[in-house]
Amino acid sequence: MSNRCPDCEHFVSLEISEEDEFHTDPEIDDEGNINAEFRLLLNCAECGGEMKESAVEFYVEPMEEIQEHINKYVPGVDDESDHEFEVECTSSFVGERYSGDSKIPRRFRKKFYVIDLEFGVRCETHPTWPGYSVAVTKEVRASDMEDIN
């Protein structure tokens, strides 16, 4: 697979962009469901022009910690039973892997981008609750990336 860069017009290799620190703006609902979209971006290794992208959806189920926290406060009985959950992406890393036997040349193997994200959850109403962090991983096949130009 060769990639011709529309900016510098060279046939180039691609590199993973680290332009935006975490490329994601996660959201959490009242039950603790986390949704986030990560923009995986590949740049021209020579001029840095944007070449391929993929919007990768992440979903994390409510953890036991948040269910216990919610159950501690009975609506209508306890004061401050309204939670204001906050989530942020605390770490992100994109790596690569190739499927199959490592003795086979890479060009005959499927390439994947591996996205590791970590989310931290807190409650604004109850700042003494330590919250938790959760790590999630997703893979994108390199051939499924979309051309930007």
Ligand SMILES: [Zn+2]
């Ligand atoms: Zn280029």
Ligand SMILES: [Zn+2]
């Ligand atoms: Zn709370």
